[in-house]
Amino acid sequence: MASVSATCLCLRASPYSSNTTTQGTRRISSTKLVSIPWKNSGFRSFRITCAAKPETVQKVCDIVRKQLALPPETELTPASKFSALGADSLDTVEIVMGLEEEFDISVEEESSENITTVQEAADLIEKLVQKKAEA
Amino acid sequence: MMNIRCFQNNFSAASFPLVPVQLPSRMETHLWYVLPNEVKSMSLLSQYSELLSPCEKEDINCIRGDDLRKRALLARALVRTTIARYQINNQVNPSSLKFRKNAHGKPEVEWQDDDNLCPVPLHFNLSHTSSMIACGVTMNVAIGIDIEEKQRQLKNNVLAFSRRYFSPYEVKILTAISDPEIQHQEFIKLWTLKEAYVKALGRGFSGLPFKTFTIRSKPATTGSFNLSEDFVSKASEIIVESSDDPENLTNEWQFALLELAGSHYAAICMEKDKTVGGEANTPMKLTVWKTIPFIEDECVSGTDAVVAIGGLIKQ
Numbered sequence: 001m002a003s004v005s006a007t008c009l010c011l012r013a014s015p016y017s018s019n020t021t022t023q024g025t026r027r028i029s030s031t032k033l034v035s036i037p038w039k040n041s042g043f044r045s046f047r048i049t050c051a052a053k054p055e056t057v058q059k060v061c062d063i064v065r066k067q068l069a070l071p072p073e074t075e076l077t078p079a080s081k082f083s084a085l086g087a088d089s090l091d092t093v094e095i096v097m098g099l100e101e102e103f104d105i106s107v108e109e110e111s112s113e114n115i116t117t118v119q120e121a122a123d124l125i126e127k128l129v130q131k132k133a134e135a
Numbered sequence: 136m137m138n139i140r141c142f143q144n145n146f147s148a149a150s151f152p153l154v155p156v157q158l159p160s161r162m163e164t165h166l167w168y169v170l171p172n173e174v175k176s177m178s179l180l181s182q183y184s185e186l187l188s189p190c191e192k193e194d195i196n197c198i199r200g201d202d203l204r205k206r207a208l209l210a211r212a213l214v215r216t217t218i219a220r221y222q223i224n225n226q227v228n229p230s231s232l233k234f235r236k237n238a239h240g241k242p243e244v245e246w247q248d249d250d251n252l253c254p255v256p257l258h259f260n261l262s263h264t265s266s267m268i269a270c271g272v273t274m275n276v277a278i279g280i281d282i283e284e285k286q287r288q289l290k291n292n293v294l295a296f297s298r299r300y301f302s303p304y305e306v307k308i309l310t311a312i313s314d315p316e317i318q319h320q321e322f323i324k325l326w327t328l329k330e331a332y333v334k335a336l337g338r339g340f341s342g343l344p345f346k347t348f349t350i351r352s353k354p355a356t357t358g359s360f361n362l363s364e365d366f367v368s369k370a371s372e373i374i375v376e377s378s379d380d381p382e383n384l385t386n387e388w389q390f391a392l393l394e395l396a397g398s399h400y401a402a403i404c405m406e407k408d409k410t411v412g413g414e415a416n417t418p419m420k421l422t423v424w425k426t427i428p429f430i431e432d433e434c435v436s437g438t439d440a441v442v443a444i445g446g447l448i449k450q
Binding site: 067074086090 | 199264287
């Protein structure tokens, strides 16, 4: 889908496929506006962030899968909501802890309400990792 | 309290109404719980489905996995049927209830605004595990509940987890426990109490970081009531203190900690009703029902299914 900002025009190649290892997205650096079509709910609101690397998304999926003890046949996509996967608050907190350890970052509690899906977790991780690298 | 047993059949919801219940009084909590493993009938589950709004049905359809879907369905059915029992404004149909989120994102009932009636001050809060779904109800005061399986395993080490999320005082208390099983139990109890508190406040985990407050027990002051067998034998009160301002005891919240159905810890946090006169340390009156909506309700207060383990509680 195309979206226009004052400074750049960016395209996302395709919606997320269910196979997380073949992402149709391209990594575009610095600021951009992204419009992502989500199933059932039209467009997600605009955010100025970079899309997380596929490897990051994959690691998040692995941690989530382990924490929630999901059977292998359970499909896990970037859009997968933790609550829909059966995560309660303790699970979410443990997932965040697992992510902090894996990526050596620190997630503020205030941000944790923004982590409701795999994609949101991956995006936040990349933001924190980048911030840490710049510090 | 009536016990109603019947064979699960193709009764429609309308032909087997919910047993009505009186609203809780001030300083009283009602707790309703359902055990998903006891709900097996497909026709009953589809009756529950019929109670849901289109949005709720849609949300449930997005969930993968039969058990998870069933749990989500039972949670909505429990909330709707529980509130319908109180027959507020003569509204008895669970499927006609509307819900919304308040400014903090906490779910609440959106009462039909006929004749510009004041909103009914009924409060509720839901919690679930894989083997139990519970709904707490109060009048006039805010409520938060949290349940956890006693045997729930943590992926992380208890102390590492506590150091990351709990207050220094709480970490100290947990570290001092040498028996790992007891340490695990105390951790789960503390977690449920902290969760219940932030849910009562309506801010949730991210709205009020767990490190910013301490929950602990303190021996109750006897005040103006006489201790009797109704009360927890240790008669300890559970209190919450803000880490920023430990001298200022947040005396507005009352806690109860229970062992439920032998398998779960349940924490209830209820706002104290300031309009009720008398000693501030009045015990929380608690009534608990085990239910299979439309099929069976059993009042289990005072039985083995409800064991008070913390806070001042009167069953």
